[in-house]
Amino acid sequence: MCGIVGIISLSPDKTVDPTWIRTMANAIKHRGPDDEGYFVRPYVALGNRRLSIIDLEAGKQPISTQDKRFTIVYNGEIFNYRKLREELKAKGSIFRTESDTEVVLVGFAKFGPSFLDRLEGMFTCLIYDSLEEALHICRDPFGIKPLYTFQDTNFLFIASEMKAIRKVVQKKFEMNKQALRSYLQCGYILGRDTLLKGVFKISPGAVLTISSKGEFTETPFSKQLLPQTLASGHMENGEIASTLMKAIDQSLVSDVPVGLYLSGGIDSSLIAAFVSRELGKKLNSYSIRFPNDHLHDEGPFAALVAKELGLSHEAIPVGPKQFEDFPWLVQTLEEPMVDPSAFALGILSRSVGKELKVVLSGEGGDELFGGYHRYFWDQFMGKYLEIPSLIRTCMEAFAGTFGGKKVQRRMIKLRETSNLTRPTRYMSWFGPFKKSELNQLLKDQTLENIEQLFARAFEVAGPLSESGQCQWVDMVTFLRDDLLAKADKMSMIHSLEVRVPFLQPQVVQAAFSLAPHQRVQMKQTKPYLRSLLEKYLPSEIVYRKKQGFEIPIGTWFLGPLKHIVDQYLSEEVVRNRGLFPWETILRIRKEHESKKEDRGLALFSLVMLEAWAQENLL
Numbered sequence: 001m002c003g004i005v006g007i008i009s010l011s012p013d014k015t016v017d018p019t020w021i022r023t024m025a026n027a028i029k030h031r032g033p034d035d036e037g038y039f040v041r042p043y044v045a046l047g048n049r050r051l052s053i054i055d056l057e058a059g060k061q062p063i064s065t066q067d068k069r070f071t072i073v074y075n076g077e078i079f080n081y082r083k084l085r086e087e088l089k090a091k092g093s094i095f096r097t098e099s100d101t102e103v104v105l106v107g108f109a110k111f112g113p114s115f116l117d118r119l120e121g122m123f124t125c126l127i128y129d130s131l132e133e134a135l136h137i138c139r140d141p142f143g144i145k146p147l148y149t150f151q152d153t154n155f156l157f158i159a160s161e162m163k164a165i166r167k168v169v170q171k172k173f174e175m176n177k178q179a180l181r182s183y184l185q186c187g188y189i190l191g192r193d194t195l196l197k198g199v200f201k202i203s204p205g206a207v208l209t210i211s212s213k214g215e216f217t218e219t220p221f222s223k224q225l226l227p228q229t230l231a232s233g234h235m236e237n238g239e240i241a242s243t244l245m246k247a248i249d250q251s252l253v254s255d256v257p258v259g260l261y262l263s264g265g266i267d268s269s270l271i272a273a274f275v276s277r278e279l280g281k282k283l284n285s286y287s288i289r290f291p292n293d294h295l296h297d298e299g300p301f302a303a304l305v306a307k308e309l310g311l312s313h314e315a316i317p318v319g320p321k322q323f324e325d326f327p328w329l330v331q332t333l334e335e336p337m338v339d340p341s342a343f344a345l346g347i348l349s350r351s352v353g354k355e356l357k358v359v360l361s362g363e364g365g366d367e368l369f370g371g372y373h374r375y376f377w378d379q380f381m382g383k384y385l386e387i388p389s390l391i392r393t394c395m396e397a398f399a400g401t402f403g404g405k406k407v408q409r410r411m412i413k414l415r416e417t418s419n420l421t422r423p424t425r426y427m428s429w430f431g432p433f434k435k436s437e438l439n440q441l442l443k444d445q446t447l448e449n450i451e452q453l454f455a456r457a458f459e460v461a462g463p464l465s466e467s468g469q470c471q472w473v474d475m476v477t478f479l480r481d482d483l484l485a486k487a488d489k490m491s492m493i494h495s496l497e498v499r500v501p502f503l504q505p506q507v508v509q510a511a512f513s514l515a516p517h518q519r520v521q522m523k524q525t526k527p528y529l530r531s532l533l534e535k536y537l538p539s540e541i542v543y544r545k546k547q548g549f550e551i552p553i554g555t556w557f558l559g560p561l562k563h564i565v566d567q568y569l570s571e572e573v574v575r576n577r578g579l580f581p582w583e584t585i586l587r588i589r590k591e592h593e594s595k596k597e598d599r600g601l602a603l604f605s606l607v608m609l610e611a612w613a614q615e616n617l618l
Helices: 018-027 081-090 100-118 162-168 177-186 227-231 237-250 266-278 299-309 326-333 341-353 365-369 374-384 389-402 405-417 422-427 435-441 450-460 466-476 478-492 505-513 527-533 553-558 562-568 571-577 582-593 600-616
Strands: 002-009 035-041 044-050 070-078 121-129 134-139 148-151 155-159 199-201 206-210 216-220 258-261 285-289 313-317 358-360 497-499
Touching: 002 018, 002 070, 002 121, 002 134, 018 035, 018 044, 018 155, 018 162, 035 070, 044 070, 044 121, 070 100, 081 100, 100 121, 100 134, 148 162, 155 162, 177 435, 177 450, 177 600, 227 466, 227 505, 237 266, 237 505, 237 527, 258 266, 258 341, 266 299, 266 365, 266 527, 285 299, 285 341, 299 313, 313 341, 326 341, 326 478, 326 600, 341 478, 365 466, 365 505, 365 527, 374 422, 374 466, 422 450, 435 582, 450 466, 466 478, 466 505, 478 497, 553 562, 553 582, 553 600, 562 600, 571 582, 571 600, 582 600
Parallel strands: 258 285, 258 358, 285 313, 358 497
Antiparallel strands: 002 044, 002 155, 035 044, 070 121, 121 134, 134 206, 148 155, 148 199, 206 216
């Protein structure tokens, strides 16, 4: 795992300053503290900061082909690289290292972008073709690893983190207002946009090629994750389980020790069970605890799983005092996101990174195997709207009178979203603001409608089942642009690689081959994964209610962290920023302070945005 940077000239009379590439690489030294390497030519420069995990001695980068035509800098781990290496050797390819980096290089040189669709793992890479004088920029289909670009008049800058670009680009960046709408509506920045105007993410599952003439061509290479591909797959239950176990086994490939993130939830517990019981490896496991908040504390469940599986386990305590440093969170994430758990993940990664370089995590299990209740309620809404309106009104009144609080909240949600289109209704599950507040916060801004992007995603997902469509949309939006971005930034700042076994293409295909009822049910999330876990753990773990990785931020903003809200959302700060009407911010603050409604996430999103603006726009 590494950090990579690159610069290519877009003008024949402008050459690359060699000091730029070193400055960029040093800005992300945390991603690769073990080594560094550079490839510098008049019109192109590549750089690498290496976190040594595979082929510790000979895996230095950049690496060139024997004929010196192709040169690569690479960030990632390819778990089937040994198999691919043998296939390439059988076709006459010669290797000088045991690294997965050289396999990617040689395979690309021989077969072009199509070879990338055979890689099982996570990656970004820059491959320079000295014969064609072209630079190829590649990113894995899930977008597990980040890669950003910025283009000015004469150069294109590429880097694993935006801070590397900002170190050498001498300009005052502005806020991208289109991305601001995405942030307010979804809680994260959707798609290729970033909140910095002019800085973009590289498209996942594609190769962006820049020619010697400065021409740009984007070539999609991934077919394995397309809805039509996933809809046509079929596996038996036993084959699905063995596919998942194989992916976990592959994820253990490393020349350094590997650990486990263990929350006590279904996904991480199943990974731990397969590793210890089926693969016979006793890895150390780690979790966080909220000792003074039993509602959010999953520590006891993680400890129970570790005890049942015979794992050495460490729980790191987390409290409000550690959440004081908002500037650090913004600097690390580089963009705001409405996810307070990023702080806790950073604290966990800091502790684990002192001992290990690699951990396995359960990201993707919710999206692939039905871990969110919204998948059921999306289907239910379609059927609910077929009921005559008079009967619906009676049902809602009955539930409001006699139902419990949870039922009442569900019925209110149904009533509020019944007249929305499906993509807009889907979006209502995200973002902390009410529709009226969004209209006030985004007043006078002519912006593209984010709902249209989700409408297009649902259209593309058409070949899948109704629930599968929601899962696929989650996979290419929320998972990619929120959860994976958070996991990468909060771990790599501490030189820690997080591997995600659920997000290997064969596991995705296996998950989507399950019948809808094996993924989505009313009373139980992830029924198939729970059925696998029954073999290893007691029912109190297997069938406990889903408990998300959440932080009591609303409670903390009323007490120990209230001064944070006062600092970043005072009338003076809000009016000076000039971004939002003070009256709207004040109303949200009063609703929260009076305990009329928990507006913790709304306040967190606004605090994060102001902290980001102070860090990036002043």
